[in-house]
Amino acid sequence: MPEGPSRKSPEGEGPRATTRMDRWPTEEADIAAWTDVYFKKTRKAVERFGDAEATYAVFMRRPVISAPRLAIEWLRQIARNRDTSFEIDLRYAEGKWVGAGEPLLYVTGRLSHLADLETLLLQKLGPTCLAAYNAYSMCAELPKTAFLAMDARHCAGAEMAEAMAYAASVGSDRARRKVAAVGFIGNATDATAHYFGQDGGLGTMPHAFIGYAGSTLRAAEMFDETFPDEPMTVLVDYFAREVTDALTCCRRFPKRAAAGNLAVRIDTPGGRFIEGLDPPESYAVVERNAPGALRGYRTDDELRYLVGPGVSAAAIWRMRECLDAEGFDKVKIVASSGFSPAKCRLMAEAKAPVDVVGTGSYLPDRWSETYATADIVEYDGVPRVKVGREFLLRK
Numbered sequence: 001m002p003e004g005p006s007r008k009s010p011e012g013e014g015p016r017a018t019t020r021m022d023r024w025p026t027e028e029a030d031i032a033a034w035t036d037v038y039f040k041k042t043r044k045a046v047e048r049f050g051d052a053e054a055t056y057a058v059f060m061r062r063p064v065i066s067a068p069r070l071a072i073e074w075l076r077q078i079a080r081n082r083d084t085s086f087e088i089d090l091r092y093a094e095g096k097w098v099g100a101g102e103p104l105l106y107v108t109g110r111l112s113h114l115a116d117l118e119t120l121l122l123q124k125l126g127p128t129c130l131a132a133y134n135a136y137s138m139c140a141e142l143p144k145t146a147f148l149a150m151d152a153r154h155c156a157g158a159e160m161a162e163a164m165a166y167a168a169s170v171g172s173d174r175a176r177r178k179v180a181a182v183g184f185i186g187n188a189t190d191a192t193a194h195y196f197g198q199d200g201g202l203g204t205m206p207h208a209f210i211g212y213a214g215s216t217l218r219a220a221e222m223f224d225e226t227f228p229d230e231p232m233t234v235l236v237d238y239f240a241r242e243v244t245d246a247l248t249c250c251r252r253f254p255k256r257a258a259a260g261n262l263a264v265r266i267d268t269p270g271g272r273f274i275e276g277l278d279p280p281e282s283y284a285v286v287e288r289n290a291p292g293a294l295r296g297y298r299t300d301d302e303l304r305y306l307v308g309p310g311v312s313a314a315a316i317w318r319m320r321e322c323l324d325a326e327g328f329d330k331v332k333i334v335a336s337s338g339f340s341p342a343k344c345r346l347m348a349e350a351k352a353p354v355d356v357v358g359t360g361s362y363l364p365d366r367w368s369e370t371y372a373t374a375d376i377v378e379y380d381g382v383p384r385v386k387v388g389r390e391f392l393l394r395k
Helices: 028-034 037-049 069-081 111-141 158-179 207-213 216-226 242-252 254-259 279-289 300-307 313-325 341-349
Strands: 053-060 087-090 105-110 146-149 183-187 232-235 262-266 332-336 356-359 372-379
Touching: 028 111, 037 111, 053 111, 069 087, 069 105, 069 111, 069 158, 105 111, 111 146, 111 158, 111 183, 111 341, 111 372, 146 158, 158 183, 207 216, 207 232, 216 232, 216 242, 232 242, 242 254, 242 262, 242 313, 254 262, 262 313, 279 300, 279 313, 300 313, 300 341, 313 332, 313 341
Parallel strands: 146 183, 146 356, 232 262, 262 332, 332 356
Antiparallel strands: 053 105, 053 372, 087 105
């Protein structure tokens, strides 16, 4: 349910972390290079004709989860650099639900210092709030499943990678509070692992390593020899022998399997079914384990998530059945490939026995909806805003 405004501190309730400000434009030359020209011209004109105190309302056009920390820390850094101060009235603390068109925060300061910051401020706020919403939605749909943020490879540079990791941690933290979800347990890179309370990134082997080794089993043996004390997740879809290779590795490492230190990861492409499945058998395996998931009307996308090719609910159930049949009930299943909030919801309906979900591109999904907007709503304390945006006036 939507929550009311809050005037808590900008730090809010989420996990603490240090922002890498060296990745965010703070030098005057960089700010000038990356801001819109009409804002720079506005600043020059204001400096010539007399400064004013301005209050900006910052909002988004769709519901989001407040994830303002990186933007606020950046604003404070700029204020220090310019020997000025900005009053930040945060209306929704970190992790709170924000409705469409509701101001997340008001920023007050000298117009000559704020005019050229609008573009950069919005870049730092909109994407994080949408990604936090997406992360929360995933975690809330599969509350008993752990998530791993694998978004770095989908990001446009280090600044975006930090924003997405921070956002995932905010959305995950809300899901823990609201529905007792496991949430995101870590991410793929060392640089942003601190947002998840980790000393380093998480992960074991990519497809490139399987190809290098020449077989899935040999890759697992190489990993075990190189990292004997680390849990191992074996990627099993490279040779289209998901079940065969998973069972082969379990038999090769029985102690790991019995101790729960072995997992198999399914990342089967959407162009084929996993080993042992076809359309009829996909329906059959879901019918055996979660018959309710197939009752009633389903869209094409929903059917694909349930019984289609790639990493479907049927694929996960098939892997679980095969592992359990040979006594490997403690071996975990990691699934990746296309795990959007919608796919997570279908997995929950099918009671798919997935232990960890790796998700990446769906954190910044619907990029067209990441855009934050700002309007000045007060000049020298006098309310004034363009017609049609009266709803932004501070109450």
